[in-house]
Amino acid sequence: MQHIMQQKCAVFRTHDLISKGIEEYLKVESSMDDIDIKDKSLIFNTDLVEALELHNLMAQSKVTLHSALNRTESRGAHAREDYKERDDNNWLVHSLAWLNDKGDVSMGSRGVHMNTLTNHVQPIPPKRRVY
Amino acid sequence: MAQFTLPANSKITKGKTHQLKEPANDPKKLAIYRWDPEDDKNPRIDNYEIDQEKCGPMVLDALMKIKNEIDPTLTFRRSCREGVCGSCAMNIDGVNTLACLKSMSEVKNEIKIYPLPHMRVVKDLVPDLSKAYEQLASIKPWLQRKTTNEEEKNSRDEKKQSPKDREKLDGKWECVLCFCCTTSCPSYWWNGDEYLGPAVLLQAARWVSDSRDSERKERLKAINDSLKLYRCHSIMNCTRSCPKGLNPAKEIAGLKKAIVTEL
Ligand code: SF4
Ligand code: SF4
Ligand code: FES
Numbered sequence: 001m002q003h004i005m006q007q008k009c010a011v012f013r014t015h016d017l018i019s020k021g022i023e024e025y026l027k028v029e030s031s032m033d034d035i036d037i038k039d040k041s042l043i044f045n046t047d048l049v050e051a052l053e054l055h056n057l058m059a060q061s062k063v064t065l066h067s068a069l070n071r072t073e074s075r076g077a078h079a080r081e082d083y084k085e086r087d088d089n090n091w092l093v094h095s096l097a098w099l100n101d102k103g104d105v106s107m108g109s110r111g112v113h114m115n116t117l118t119n120h121v122q123p124i125p126p127k128r129r130v131y
Numbered sequence: 132m133a134q135f136t137l138p139a140n141s142k143i144t145k146g147k148t149h150q151l152k153e154p155a156n157d158p159k160k161l162a163i164y165r166w167d168p169e170d171d172k173n174p175r176i177d178n179y180e181i182d183q184e185k186c187g188p189m190v191l192d193a194l195m196k197i198k199n200e201i202d203p204t205l206t207f208r209r210s211c212r213e214g215v216c217g218s219c220a221m222n223i224d225g226v227n228t229l230a231c232l233k234s235m236s237e238v239k240n241e242i243k244i245y246p247l248p249h250m251r252v253v254k255d256l257v258p259d260l261s262k263a264y265e266q267l268a269s270i271k272p273w274l275q276r277k278t279t280n281e282e283e284k285n286s287r288d289e290k291k292q293s294p295k296d297r298e299k300l301d302g303k304w305e306c307v308l309c310f311c312c313t314t315s316c317p318s319y320w321w322n323g324d325e326y327l328g329p330a331v332l333l334q335a336a337r338w339v340s341d342s343r344d345s346e347r348k349e350r351l352k353a354i355n356d357s358l359k360l361y362r363c364h365s366i367m368n369c370t371r372s373c374p375k376g377l378n379p380a381k382e383i384a385g386l387k388k389a390i391v392t393e394l
Contacts, residue, residue, distance in 0.1 A: 038204055
């Protein structure tokens with residue numbers, strides 16, 4: 001899982017690369033049933049803790065892969081080499097992802113709050129980051 | 132001469148040996164202390180062998196390789212793997228240090244690994260640090276600023292510090308609280324229940340030296356105690372062991388001097 005995420009879902013990514021990552025991910029996902037915990041103890045069982053962490057990271061990786069594939073623009077550390085520009089018209093939104101019991105991911109989005117909660121400071125309108 | 136032996140149930144026995152399955156170009160042997168709190172057996176030394184060509188350069192890399200590929204029951208703390216969290220403190224080749232900062236190539240022969248000395252062992256290489264953390268809490272390791280100045284009380288401005296005052300914290304803020312120093316100090320071994328030990332005293336020095344803190348005097352008074360502070364006899368084991376290159380012995384001397392001159 002770590003290798004897939006580092007190689008197929010790093011900062012610079014493309015549709016093909018992420019799709020390949022999802023393909024490989026599914027193989028790893030199906031091997032999760034074979035997990036065996038050798039350390040059976042109830043005191044400081046790091047073997048068990050690492051297995052639980054892996055279980056959690058598997059879910060996180062899956063929604064990350066799908067969110068990255070879904071977002072057809074570049075923004076910050078999500079640099080799509082096939083969509084190099086930031087696209088505020090379509091993508092000024094939070095990505096939402098649902099992972100159901102069967103392991104299917106569905107995508108959605110939610111608008112970004114554009115105003116501050118008090119009028120102490122005025123909101124700064126979004127603009128491209130140029131350096 | 133008096134003879135000292137370990138209690139019968141603490142004697143270390145010979146454990147399992149895991150040899151390399153394939154021939155390796157660059158093999159390395161590790162002898163690791165193991166103790167399982169859930170069986171009645173004595174602690175043992177397990178022997179492992181790894182191929183350094185297929186492993187990262189640090190002792191922690193070897194431990195993780197063993198845990199991942201040879202023996203998942205091997206238990207140790209680790210987190211950052213770059214010397215900033217202080218989790219992986221252990222006794223390697225006779226010296227307390229951080230496994231992630233200790234290169235395997237520094238150890239000529241077999242690498243012997245034990246938990247931090249003179250602490251209760253929770254399991255394998257994991258020592259019980261609860262007493263040490265309690266001692267840390269006792270020196271109030273946070274900024275205290277009491278003020279009668281109404282303006283400051285009502286202001287939300289940050290409390291500024293000049294670069295010169297900030298420099299006074301150098302050699303202190305870098306401590307990662309690994310307790311390598313404390314557990315190498317003979318005074319702490321004998322009086323660990325009362326003596327605060329170098330790591331905690333270094334933290335005390337860190338807060339005593341902070342220009343933004345108003346409780347310097349109170350802090351000095353609180354540690355001015357024959358057991359808490361003066362069990363340090365400048366043996367300097369602490370400084371020798373610190374994997375971050377700090378000098379707790381010097382900071383303790385600084386505290387003693389401040390007490391003499393300011394209280
Ligand atoms: S200098 Fe003090 S704190 Fe350091 S090892 Fe010696 S007695 Fe312990
Ligand atoms: S002074 Fe050094 S050895 Fe002691 S706790 Fe801090 S970093 Fe570790
Ligand atoms: S793993 Fe963080 S200091 Fe070694």
